Amino acid sequence: QVQLVESGGGLVQTGDSLRLSCAASGRTINYYTMAWFRQAPGKERDFVALSRWSTGSTDYLDSVKGRFTISRDNNKSTVYLQMNNLRPEDTAIYYCAAAGGLKGSVRKDSYDYWGQGTQVTVSS
Numbered sequence: 001q002v003q004l005v006e007s008g009g010g011l012v013q014t015g016d017s018l019r020l021s022c023a024a025s026g027r028t029i030n031y032y033t034m035a036w037f038r039q040a041p042g043k044e045r046d047f048v049a050l051s052r053w054s055t056g057s058t059d060y061l062d063s064v065k066g067r068f069t070i071s072r073d074n075n076k077s078t079v080y081l082q083m084n085n086l087r088p089e090d091t092a093i094y095y096c097a098a099a100g101g102l103k104g105s106v107r108k109d110s111y112d113y114w115g116q117g118t119q120v121t122v123s124s
Helices: none
Strands: 003-007 010-013 018-025 032-039 045-051 058-060 068-073 078-083 092-100 118-123
Touching: 003 092, 018 032, 018 092, 018 118, 032 068, 032 078, 045 068, 045 078, 058 068
Parallel strands: 010 118
Antiparallel strands: 003 018, 018 078, 032 045, 032 092, 045 058, 068 078, 092 118
């Protein structure tokens, strides 16, 4: 079992930055694909970014490319999402997710574990 706890959300203005953190416990994240998803009110939970343990590669939602950066510190079992130049449309609850083995993709059903989420609100 892996427990995930997100932090770092808040209320910011357009153009500001935030760094979200996801602390994992129970197991190390060395062999997990780690991802961030987000869910705006009344909408589906959507993929934002992922970091694959197997290749070290990352993927991003097109609308966040160049603004968001996912990173991981396996020694601390923590994943980060640096969000720059935030826009009102980035407002959502942001969730951290973990997928073991070679699972883990842009599909939310490929993840085994989820955090409770952290709210990000961007005012215009």
